[in-house]
Amino acid sequence: MLEGILAGLETAFSLTNLLMVIGGCLIGTFIGMLPGLGPMSIIAIMIPVAISIGDPSAALILLAGVYYGAIFGGSTSSILINAPGVASTVATSFDGYPLARQGKAGKALTVAAIASFSGGTIGAILLMVFAPALATVALLFHSAEYFALMVVGLSAIAAFAGSGQAGKAVLMTLMGLIMATVGEGALFNMPRFTMGIMDLQSGFGFITLAMAMFALPEAMYLVLDPSRSNTGGGSSEIKDLRITRAEAKAIAPVIGRQSIQGFLIGVLPGAGATIASFLGYAVERNLAPKEEQEQFGKGSIKGLAAPESANNAACTGSFVPLLTLGIPGSGTTAILLGALIALNVSPGPRLMIDEPQIFWAVIISMYLGNLILLILNLPLIPYIAKVLAVPRTYLIPFILFFTLMGAYIGQNNATELLILVGLGICATVLRFADYPLAPLLIGFILGSMLEDNFARSMQLYDGLGFILERPMTLGLLGMAVILVLLPGYRARRARLRAEGTADAD
Amino acid sequence: MALDRWIALIILMICLAYGYTAFFTMDGALPPFMKRNPIWPSTFPKLLSVMAIFTALYVLLGLEKGAEEPKPMDINYRRLTDYKLGQALMLLGMMAAYALLLRPAGFLPATVAFLAAGAFVLGERKLHILLPIAAAAAGVVWYLVQEVLGIFLSPWPAILTNGG
Numbered sequence: 001m002l003e004g005i006l007a008g009l010e011t012a013f014s015l016t017n018l019l020m021v022i023g024g025c026l027i028g029t030f031i032g033m034l035p036g037l038g039p040m041s042i043i044a045i046m047i048p049v050a051i052s053i054g055d056p057s058a059a060l061i062l063l064a065g066v067y068y069g070a071i072f073g074g075s076t077s078s079i080l081i082n083a084p085g086v087a088s089t090v091a092t093s094f095d096g097y098p099l100a101r102q103g104k105a106g107k108a109l110t111v112a113a114i115a116s117f118s119g120g121t122i123g124a125i126l127l128m129v130f131a132p133a134l135a136t137v138a139l140l141f142h143s144a145e146y147f148a149l150m151v152v153g154l155s156a157i158a159a160f161a162g163s164g165q166a167g168k169a170v171l172m173t174l175m176g177l178i179m180a181t182v183g184e185g186a187l188f189n190m191p192r193f194t195m196g197i198m199d200l201q202s203g204f205g206f207i208t209l210a211m212a213m214f215a216l217p218e219a220m221y222l223v224l225d226p227s228r229s230n231t232g233g234g235s236s237e238i239k240d241l242r243i244t245r246a247e248a249k250a251i252a253p254v255i256g257r258q259s260i261q262g263f264l265i266g267v268l269p270g271a272g273a274t275i276a277s278f279l280g281y282a283v284e285r286n287l288a289p290k291e292e293q294e295q296f297g298k299g300s301i302k303g304l305a306a307p308e309s310a311n312n313a314a315c316t317g318s319f320v321p322l323l324t325l326g327i328p329g330s331g332t333t334a335i336l337l338g339a340l341i342a343l344n345v346s347p348g349p350r351l352m353i354d355e356p357q358i359f360w361a362v363i364i365s366m367y368l369g370n371l372i373l374l375i376l377n378l379p380l381i382p383y384i385a386k387v388l389a390v391p392r393t394y395l396i397p398f399i400l401f402f403t404l405m406g407a408y409i410g411q412n413n414a415t416e417l418l419i420l421v422g423l424g425i426c427a428t429v430l431r432f433a434d435y436p437l438a439p440l441l442i443g444f445i446l447g448s449m450l451e452d453n454f455a456r457s458m459q460l461y462d463g464l465g466f467i468l469e470r471p472m473t474l475g476l477l478g479m480a481v482i483l484v485l486l487p488g489y490r491a492r493r494a495r496l497r498a499e500g501t502a503d504a505d
Numbered sequence: 506m507a508l509d510r511w512i513a514l515i516i517l518m519i520c521l522a523y524g525y526t527a528f529f530t531m532d533g534a535l536p537p538f539m540k541r542n543p544i545w546p547s548t549f550p551k552l553l554s555v556m557a558i559f560t561a562l563y564v565l566l567g568l569e570k571g572a573e574e575p576k577p578m579d580i581n582y583r584r585l586t587d588y589k590l591g592q593a594l595m596l597l598g599m600m601a602a603y604a605l606l607l608r609p610a611g612f613l614p615a616t617v618a619f620l621a622a623g624a625f626v627l628g629e630r631k632l633h634i635l636l637p638i639a640a641a642a643a644g645v646v647w648y649l650v651q652e653v654l655g656i657f658l659s660p661w662p663a664i665l666t667n668g669g
C-alpha cells in the first residue's frame with residue numbers, strides 16, 4: 001500500500017496533474033455557480049476534453065476537480081441568491097440564504113468554504129484508510145435496505161418543519177413523491193399521469209422544480225415587499241468574512257460528525273451527496289439544544305456547516321464503490337465510470353493492484369482539490385458576495401432571468417419555462433400559507449430511487465415480505481415511524497407544559 | 506377558512522383524481538404477462554394516493570395543533586394590495602411572454618427586452634445604463650451557453666435565421 005501511495009503522490013504532484021486539479025476546480029466552481037448546471041451535466045460536458053488528454057490519471061484528476069468545484073459553486077448560488085442549481089446544495093440554502101439576508105453573506109461563504117474543505121479532506125483520509133473494507137460493507141445493503149434508508153431520509157424532513165407543522169411537511173413530501181411518478185419512468189417504460197401532454201413524457205425537470213420552489217418565490221417576495229432587499233447588501237457586511245472563536249468551536253463537532261456520516265452515506269451505492277446533506281441537516285437539528293433548534297432555517301451556522309461537510313464527504317465516499325467495485329454510487333459517478341471505460345481503465349477490485357498509480361493519484365488529488373478550492377475561493381469571497389450589493393431593480397430581473405435560463409438549459413425546451421412560471425406561482429401561494437417547500441423537492445428528488453428500490457424488493461420477495469424478513473429493513477422503517485411521530489409528540493408535550501398540565505400526566 | 510386549509514382542500518382534490526387514475530384507469534392497458542408481477546406501475550401511486558389523502562384530510566380538518574404561537578407572516582396574504590402586487594404580476598406576465606417569445610423572437614432580442622423591461626417595471630429609469638447592461642449580459646450568456654457549453658440557442662428571430 002505504501003508503494004502505491006508513493007506512486008500516487010508522484011503522479012498527483014506532477015506539473016500537468018497539478019494544472020489539471022487547478023483547472024478542474026476553477027471550471028467546476030464557475031459553471032457550478034450558474035443555476036441549472038449541476039455536476040452531472042458539467043462532467044458530461046468535460047468528458048470529451050478529458051478523453052482527448054489521453055492519460056487516464058490526468059483525465060480522472062481533471063474530472064474529480066470539476067466535480068468538487070461544481071459542488072462548491074452550487075453552494076455559492078444557494079447562499080447568495082437562494083437558487084440551488086445542484087440537488088446536494090438545496091439544504092445549504094436553508095440557512096445560508098437567511099444568513100446572507102441578515103448581511104452575513106461573507107461569513108456564510110466562509111463557513112461553507114471551511115466546512116466543504118474539512119468534509120472533503122476528512123472524506124479523503126477516510127477513503128485512503130477504509131476504502132477496501134467499506135466496499136465490503138456496502139455490499140451488505142440490498143434494495144430493501146436502500147428503500148428503508150430513503151424512507152428514513154424522507155421521514156427526517158419532519159424536522160424541517162416547525163413544531164406542529166409535521167402534517168404540512170409530510171403532505172408536501174407526498175406531493176413531491178407524487179410529482180416524481182409523472183412521466184415515463186425507466187422501471188415500467190410506460191407513461192404515467194401525463195394527461196396526454198407530450199412535454200410531460202419525461203416528467204418534471206429537477207432544475208425547473210428547484211427554481212420554482214426557491215428562487216422564484218424569493219424573487220416575488222422581494223418584489224412584493226421592497227424592504228426585504230435592504231437587509232442583504234452593503235459593502236461593510238460583505239467584507240466581514242471572519243468567524244469568531246465561539247462560532248468555530250460550535251461548528252467543529254458538527255463538521256466532524258457530518259464528515260464521517262456523509263462519507264458513510266456516500267459509500268452506499270445509490271445514496272450519495274443529496275441524501276447525505278439532507279440527513280446531515282436533520283440529524284444536527286435534532287441533536288441541537290431546543291433554543292438552537294429554533295435558529296435552524298433562520299440563519300444557523302450549524303445548519304449551514306452540516307450539509308456542506310456532509311455533501312463533500314459523500315462525494316469522496318461515492319468514489320469507494322466506483323474505484324473498488326466498479327459500481328457507480330451516484331449519477332455523477334455513473335458518468336465518471338463511463339469516462340473511465342472510455343479511457344480503457346477497468347475500475348474494480350483489481351484497479352488497486354494493477355494500476356495503483358491511478359487509484360492513489362485520484363485519492364491524493366481529491367485532497368489537493370479541496371485545498372486548492374479553499375486557497376482559491378477564500379480570497380475571492382468578497383468579490384463573489386458583491387452580487388448582493390447590486391441594486392434591487394437590476395438584481396431581481398437578473399435572478400428571474402437566471403431562473404429561466406436554468407430551466408431552459410436543463411431541458412432545452414421553452415415549454416419548461418411556462419411550467420416554471422406555473423409552479424412558481426403555486427410555490428409562492430404555498431409560502432403565503434407557511435407550507436414548507438423543501439420537503440416537496442426532497443420527495444421529488446428521492447421519488448424515483450425510492451420506487452425503484454421498492455419495486456425491486458417487491459419482485460425479489462414476491463410482495464411486502466421483505467419488510468419482515470430483513471431485520472435491518474424493519475429496524476430502519478421503525479426508525480422512520482418514530483421520526484414522523486416525534487415532532488407531534490414534542491409539540492404535544494410542549495403545549496401541555498405551557499398549559500401547566502404536564503405534571504398531571 | 507384559512508388559506509392553508511383551502512390549499513389542503515385543493516391538494517385533497519388533486520390526490521383524489523390521482524388516486525382514481527391509479528386505482529381504476531391506469532392498469533387497463535397493462536399487458537397480461539405484467540399482471541402476474543407482484544408490482545404494477547400503479548402499485549406505488551396507489552400507496553402514495555392513500556397516504557396523501559389521509560394527510561390532506563389531517564391538515565384540512567385542523568387536527569394538528571402546534572405548540573407555538575403562529576409566527577408573524579413574511580407577507581400577509583390578506584392585505585396583498587398593500588404590497589407591490591402590480592409589479593409582481595407584471596413580472597410574472599413578462600416571464601410567460603419570454604417563454605413564448607424566446608424562440609420566435611430569438612434569444613438576444615427577447616433577453617434584452619426582458620431584462621430592460623423588468624428593471625423598468627421595478628423603477629429603473631436610466632435607460633442609457635440599463636440597455637447596455639442588458640445587451641452585454643444577453644451577449645455574454647448567449648456566448649457561454651452556445652459556444653462554450655454547446656447548447657443551441659438561436660440568437661436572432663426565427664424569421665431571419667430561416668431566411669424568411
